[in-house]
Amino acid sequence: MDYMKLSKELSYALRHAPWEYELELDEEGWVEISQLLVALHESPGWRNVTEDDLQHMIAVSNKKRHEINAGRIRALYGHSTPQKISKIATQPPELLYHGTPVRAVSSIMEHGLQPRQRQYVHLSADMDTARQVGQRRDDQPVILRVKAGQAAREGVLFYHGNESIWLADVIPSRYIEQG
Template identity: 55%
Template sequence: MNYVRLSKEISYALRHAPWEYELELDSEGFVPTSQLLEAINENGKHGRVITVSDIEYIIANSDKTRFEIKGDKVRALYGHTIPMHISKEPIVPPAILYHGTTHKAAQIILKDGLKPMKRQYVHLSVDTDTAVQVGKRRDSDPVILKIDAAKAHSDGVKFYKGNDKVVLADYIPPEYISM
């Protein structure tokens, strides 16, 4: 079983194109697990029938917690690009958060703030290692921006639960960002 390929397909189905799988996400991004499995198994491209155990295996063994199963439903925790807004649980963030980015983007971010761009939320890292890993997707020597999340939160910026390494926000104004 190629769990990386399966994880990518589940991500695509739940984050980017649920309509291609005839899935309807609820306001929190959940779909019945049985519907997701039926849609994934329909094409037979994974060599055998995919089960809830396979999704649980991906969740337990992933370097990033991308999915969550609650009862008989499953969802992607973050990274949605679908038009529908996914509601997230508000949290009090850690005092400092980080964002890994390119040198060119860093200058724009310091001026205009952090925007979600094509995603629904800004993704922030709870530690520099995660920020470096994220930043290296676009730059071999990424800039790590420091976010004064405690001050931003006390000033009314809302933060949301992503997973154990990712905190989400709607927008981070530039006054809370430094290099």
Template identity: 55%
Template sequence: MNGRKKAMDYIKLSKEISYALRHAPWEYELEIDDEGYVDINQLLASLNELNIYDRLIVKEDLEYIVNNSDKKRHEIKDGKIRALYGHSIINKISKEIAIPPKILYHGTAKKFVDSIVSNGLLPMNRQYVHLSVDEKMAITVGKRRDNNPVILEIDCQSAVNDGVIFYIGNDKVWLCDKVPPKYIKIKLDTK
């Protein structure tokens, strides 16, 4: 090598970090605090032990991912890093309660619509229900499970008035423990 760093596959690294922080911290021997943070040095040591990247991963790589992601999946603060949403780990990550926009959206596969109409939106294998700030984002999320997802409109104003609690995920995602069916309207079938 001529002294230049090899290019890092940041997409692969971002996915690995998300998996470690959201779903399987124990596989990486990570100690997550009550707010979902892990010491950066602990994460770096675990990632570098995998020996699957072309070079050692350094703090600057983590900062690059956090600062250049369009979906803002991670946050670095005081020498620690956490995933902002998408957790399936057992310990619930505490989130800031806030008043959401009047309307939020959720993209889902057609096969789940009947259950949602009956039971509402439930977190399933995640800690929270994820809601999008706009239809475009909801369509993108819904397409992960169905090429022609159904977009649901959530009447957050009525839900808040009735005591449903919402949490800030990030600037594009809001979180909720569950959304009862009476606040859900089928907005769009993307077919």
């Protein structure tokens, strides 16, 4: 089985278009695995997918994008569905990072970091992760430093995604540094 392809399909279903699979995310983004499997089994490529395959897909992935608990599965970040996934705000580390294409920097320094198509702004816990995120769009991305601790103390909300990804609401540019 192509577990990377399965992971992409699940990210699409659980982050962006659950209705295409006749699924409804609960407030925290969970769906019943049994319901997800019914939907997947309708498509010829995924007729034989089992819960064990979903566990294996998570285990072999280079990023922790999904989690399973008590017969349910959800995406940990990345959502663009109209109803915002509810998260518990948490104090972040003092510094977080954001990798972005050169062409986006002037707009970010003017308007702050915005969620754009997603529900939350995505930040990286370390520069390496930020570089990888930025390289999806630019070979030589800019790594911005976000004064997350200070922003949180002054009222910006941050949420834990996984061990290397944090989420936030709009981050005003006064908390963002270049270079």
